[in-house]
Amino acid sequence: MKKLNSITNTLAGRAAMVGGGAFAAGGVTEIVHSQRGSGNSVVGVAGYLTLSFFAVGLIAIAPTFIALARESKVRAASRAAIAAAAGTAVLGITSITSVVAGHDLGLFNVVAPVTNAAWLFGSIVLAVVLKREATVRSAVAVGLPLAWVATIPLATVGGGVISGGYFLFVGYLLANDAIRRVSVAVHTAHA
Numbered sequence: 001m002k003k004l005n006s007i008t009n010t011l012a013g014r015a016a017m018v019g020g021g022a023f024a025a026g027g028v029t030e031i032v033h034s035q036r037g038s039g040n041s042v043v044g045v046a047g048y049l050t051l052s053f054f055a056v057g058l059i060a061i062a063p064t065f066i067a068l069a070r071e072s073k074v075r076a077a078s079r080a081a082i083a084a085a086a087g088t089a090v091l092g093i094t095s096i097t098s099v100v101a102g103h104d105l106g107l108f109n110v111v112a113p114v115t116n117a118a119w120l121f122g123s124i125v126l127a128v129v130l131k132r133e134a135t136v137r138s139a140v141a142v143g144l145p146l147a148w149v150a151t152i153p154l155a156t157v158g159g160g161v162i163s164g165g166y167f168l169f170v171g172y173l174l175a176n177d178a179i180r181r182v183s184v185a186v187h188t189a190h191a
Contacts, residue, residue: 012067013175016167019060023151024164026053031158040104051099053160057151058092061167067174068144069126071136077129084122084144091115120148136179140170 026049033046042048062085069081094111098104104112123144130141143166150162173179 007063007066009067009070009174009177009179012063013171013173015060015062016064016171016174018171019057019064020164020167020169020171022053022057022060022164023160023167025160026050026057027155027158027160027162027164029053030156030160034156036156040098040108042098042102048099051095054151054155055092055095055099057160057164057167058088058095062086062089062092064167064170064174065122065126065144068130068136068140068170068179071179072126072129072133074129074133077126080122080125080129082122083118084126087115087118087120087122091119116148116152120145120152123148135181137173137181140173140179143170 029046029050033044033050035043035047035050038047042051065081065084065088069077072078091112094108094115098108127141127144130136130144131138147163147166150159150166153159154162170179
């Protein structure tokens with residue numbers, strides 16, 4: 001757990017911006033060159049680009065969850081963040097095998113549901129805790145599970161543009177030490 005606490009907000013923010021940029025680039029690629037009919041195969045340069053951006057985005061956003069959990073005093077936030085971070089990182093690494101092979105391996109069909117569940121449910125729990133504590137902007141908290149929706153179910157229609165924008169926003173806030181709500185920070189300073 002100590003190693004996870006060594007992930008600074010600046011590092012997490014910069015990584016989130018890389019992930020956001022990758023998701024947005026993948027979303028634009030998907031809009032311009034749809035991969036809807038490709039099934040489990042990687043088709044053409046656009047297919048390789050889309051999946052590569054997806055893998056980079058997933059791995060890069062993992063530290064974001066850990067940094068956001070530090071804004072909470074509730075233990076469930078840390079556990080949820082670890083689940084979400086592990087889900088995105090493992091899904092990203094598994095996606096690399098699809099890029100290399102040119103199609104989803106049998107392993108992907110086993111790992112993807114588990115990692116997606118960890119990411120989604122971890123995001124929901126973290127979002128609920130952050131929203132209740134009101135230590136970060138509502139858009140940051142509520143956006144966590146919505147980013148999963150944009151990235152996964154809406155992927156074939158360019159949803160990466162939406163999740164990319166979200167992670168660029170959160171990354172900017174983290175990197176610039178502006179993630180805490182101003183009203184909470186002012187209230188804490190006077191206490």
